[in-house]
Amino acid sequence: xxxxxxxxxxxxxxxxxxxxxxxxxxxxxxxxxxxxxxxxxxxxxxxxxxxxxxxxxxxxxxxxxxxxxxxxxxxxxxxxxxxxxxxxxxxxxxxxxxxxxxxxxxxxxxxxxxxxxxxxxxxxxxxxxxxxxxxxxxxxxxxxxxxxxxxxxxxxxxxxxxxxxxxxxxxxxxxxxxxxxxxxxxxxxxxxxxxxxxxxxxxxxxxxxxxxxxxxxxxxxxxxxxxxxxxxxxxx
Amino acid sequence: xxxxxxxxxxxxxxxxxxxxxxxxxxxxxxxxxxxxxxxxxxxxxxxxxxxxxxxxxxxxxxxxxxxxxxxxxxxxxxxxxxxxxxxxxxxxxxxxxxxxxxxxxxxxxxxxxxxxxxxxxxxxxxxxxxxxxxxxxxxxxxxxxxxxxxxxxxxxxxxxxxxxxxxxxxxxxxxxxxxxxxxxxxxxxxxxxxxxxxxxxxxxxxxxxxxxxxxxxxxxxxxxxxxxxxxxxxxxxxxxxxxxxxxxxxxxxxxxxxxxxxxxxxxxxxxxxxxxxxxxxxxxxxxxxxxxxxxxxxxxxx
Numbered sequence: 327x328x329x330x331x332x333x334x335x336x337x338x339x340x341x342x343x344x345x346x347x348x349x350x351x352x353x354x355x356x357x358x359x360x361x362x363x364x365x366x367x368x369x370x371x372x373x374x375x376x377x378x379x380x381x382x383x384x385x386x387x388x389x390x391x392x393x394x395x396x397x398x399x400x401x402x403x404x405x406x407x408x409x410x411x412x413x414x415x416x417x418x419x420x421x422x423x424x425x426x427x428x429x430x431x432x433x434x435x436x437x438x439x440x441x442x443x444x445x446x447x448x449x450x451x452x453x454x455x456x457x458x459x460x461x462x463x464x465x466x467x468x469x470x471x472x473x474x475x476x477x478x479x480x481x482x483x484x485x486x487x488x489x490x491x492x493x494x495x496x497x498x499x500x501x502x503x504x505x506x507x508x509x510x511x512x513x514x515x516x517x518x519x520x521x522x523x524x525x526x527x528x529x530x531x532x533x534x535x536x537x538x539x540x541x542x543x544x545x546x547x548x549x550x551x552x553x554x555x556x557x558x559x560x561x562x
Numbered sequence: 563x564x565x566x567x568x569x570x571x572x573x574x575x576x577x578x579x580x581x582x583x584x585x586x587x588x589x590x591x592x593x594x595x596x597x598x599x600x601x602x603x604x605x606x607x608x609x610x611x612x613x614x615x616x617x618x619x620x621x622x623x624x625x626x627x628x629x630x631x632x633x634x635x636x637x638x639x640x641x642x643x644x645x646x647x648x649x650x651x652x653x654x655x656x657x658x659x660x661x662x663x664x665x666x667x668x669x670x671x672x673x674x675x676x677x678x679x680x681x682x683x684x685x686x687x688x689x690x691x692x693x694x695x696x697x698x699x700x701x702x703x704x705x706x707x708x709x710x711x712x713x714x715x716x717x718x719x720x721x722x723x724x725x726x727x728x729x730x731x732x733x734x735x736x737x738x739x740x741x742x743x744x745x746x747x748x749x750x751x752x753x754x755x756x757x758x759x760x761x762x763x764x765x766x767x768x769x770x771x772x773x774x775x776x777x778x779x780x781x782x783x784x785x786x787x788x789x790x791x792x793x794x795x796x797x798x799x800x801x802x803x804x805x806x807x808x809x810x811x812x813x814x815x816x817x818x819x820x821x822x823x824x825x826x827x828x829x830x831x832x833x834x835x836x837x838x839x840x841x842x843x844x845x846x847x848x849x850x851x852x853x854x855x856x857x858x859x860x861x862x863x864x
Contacts, residue, residue, distance in 0.1 A: 377747060401753035413748040415741050426741050429734070430753040477753060 327386075328353040328481060328512050329374075334383035334393075336366075336373050343369040345536040346383065351481070351514055351529075356507045358515040358523040358544065360557055361533035367516045368410055370533070371483045374514075375407035376400040387481070402430065404480030408487065410516075412470040416459025420450050423458045423469055427476030436476070443472040446505075464495035471502060475511075482506065483514045488522070500526055520557035524548040532557075571706035576829040582712040584821020585719035586777045587797050588814045591805075592723060593770030594798035595813035596763050599743035602662045602807075603652070605767070607669040609794025610676035611647065612771030613787065615640025617684055619776055620691060620785050629693040637772045644768035647672050648761055656760075673791065680787045688786040691779040715777045722773060723814060730810070739763055743808070800844055806854030815855055 329351040336344040343366045351357045361367050372378045374385060376397035385393040392400055415423050424443065428436045444451030447468045453461065458469055467487055474482060484503065488496040496519065504526050507513055517523035524530055527544040532553065540553065547553055593612070597605045619636025623629050651668045692698070696714045700707040730736035738759045741749045750756045771794065778793060779785045798813075801820050805812025823843055828836045848854075 375751060377750070397750040398753050398755045401751070407751050409748060409751060413745055413751075415744045415748070417744055418737070418740055422737060422740075426737060426749075426752050426754075429738065473752075 327351065328388060329514075330384075330386040331370075331374075332384040332386070334370075334373065334385065335381045336369050336378055337381045338369075342381075342536055344373070347533070347536070347538050349531050349538060349541065351512060353512050354510055355528040356503070356513045356515060356526060358517055358527040358530045359533060360517060360520045360523065360530060360547075360553075362518070362557075364535065365533040366536045367533055368485055371407050371485050371514070371516060374400075374483060375405060377407075398430075401477070404478075405483070406474045406477050406479035406481070407483045407485065408470050408474040410485040410489065412463075412466045414458045414461075414466050414469050414473065416457060418458060419455050420458050420461070420469060421454040423473050424450075424476050427473035430477065439476055439478075443475070446502075447472065464491050464498070467491065467495075467499060468502065471499075471506075475506065479511065481512045481514070483516070485516045486518065487515070488517065488519050496522065518557075520553070521548075571704075572829070574703065574706040575708055576825060578708045578712050578716070579829075580822040580825035581818070582716040582719070582781060582821075583825050584818035585716050585723070586774050586781060587801055587821045588817035589719045589722060589777065590771055590774035590794050591798040591801040591813040591817040592726060592810065593767035593774065594795070595802050595808075595810055596739070596743075596767045596770075598802055599808050599810075600746070600760060600763055603669065604662075604666045604799065605669050606666065606795055607647065607672035607676060608767065608771055608798060609775075609790030609792075609796075610673040610680070611644050611768050611790070612640045612775045612794060613680055613790035614643050614676055615768065615772030616775040616779055616785060616789065617680055619693075619772070620689065620779070621684075623693055629695045633693070633773075633776060636776065637769045640768040640772035641765035643676075644764045645761055648764040652764070653757065653760075673795070677787060677791065684787065686787055688784050691783055691785040693776070693780060696780065711780065715781055719774070719777060722770070726770070727810065735759065735762065803848060804844065804854055806856035809854075809856045812854055812856035819855075 327350045331347065331349050333346045333348055334344055335342060335346050359367050359370065369378065373380050376395060379394050383393065384391050387403055387405060390403070392403060415426065418426070421440065424440050425436070428439065444454065449465055450469060450472065458466065461469060471484070471487065487499050487503065491499065500522050503513065503515060515523055515527060524544045524547055530541065530544045530547045531538055532540040532547070540547065540550070542550070594605060594608045597603060597608065615636040618639045619632045622632035622635055651672055652665045655664045655668060696711050698709065698711045700709050730740055738749065738754050741752070741754065742756055742759055746756050775789060775794065778789065797820060798817070801817035802813050803816070804819060805814070805816025820840070824836060824840050827839045831839060
């Protein structure tokens, strides 16, 4: 296991957002985390990336407990979060945004990686010198994912990458995630779009108000009726 | 005919004065704006912190230290003071996720502490200030006479601003500063040691302030405990609002406008009511353009 979370408790003041959850992520696999608003999905990835500190529990990454470490140290272990709402740097150019993703790299392949993502998403190449805030929502999401990948993470967390995007773009985002997985990067995908997420995932967890209520292979979850009723809704 | 010519000569002198005053304000505003960019903190301590650096330079110089060395030490001292202030007065508030008001109030407190320290050591009197590195002569341009001091001040201020702007654009830490000023958390997600960079920003802001302060004192030929607040913090704040909050370019242009208006009003209207008129112009301006000359150009699309 690349990541093992044991009995994790995270609180906002007195209120628990995660009530002792345990989950694990296998190396090279795509694990998805489903759940409604307020289930604690974002809290979990915020804790994994160090934005929030756990009140209790262990986060074992690559055999090392990283719970409560400062953010830049966690980042150095190879854990990167592509945050909810994209959070690109709107005042900086597309190119500068990508460079920020490689802030901690010292090797000489940074430019090659930039070119690689320009090739993957030609629109980013075309607009490399434009301010990122001028991109459309979908383009910003692509940029946010590429920026996260620029750090060459071992483990990538994507928080609601399809949120607020048009169906056509959503499809493209999911294709992209699939492609990243094929490059061997372990992914934890948070999604409200459960159906789409389970189609590409290997394993899934369902989070409900701070507890894990279900976990199984993505295939089995996809066929699970309770889950279908609760999360598939009328969506695509 | 004769008077018309004289008018032209005076105009050139006033224009050079205006630009050098404006560029000094720009330098001070740049330091102020760097900090403003990060937390949206109205750094009311900016002027009083750099005053300490200016006084240290002054004291070293009058006790016989080489003026260049005195400036370097003063600039470093200003930066160190602000690093300490950041560590103990602002960082704890930031860590507790305070709103923007708390560090601003903290800064007001620091401003008073600094001013009182300066008063305790150097007293309330005004000292003549002349580092004697720049020959204070006048040179003839056409028929007009322009002071070399003013030209030097203009050149130094512009040079530092250009270097600073380039550093922000081209260096890694400069880019980190730009990112942090937009989004601290996301910058941390990129593995940037944000605490360290923020400390650097405060240090740099104060350093720019000290340089601006020294140029200011050189320009007017005096130094006293009040230079920081009235001529630094308030002017920088005004320039920032004028230019557009969070825009470095705006702060520079705003400060230049401020210097130009101030000098021209002083030369042609009234020296006594200079500040009153400038503030009036300012108030009318923000009523017309509340977001300044360069409002945040790119709004984040969601």
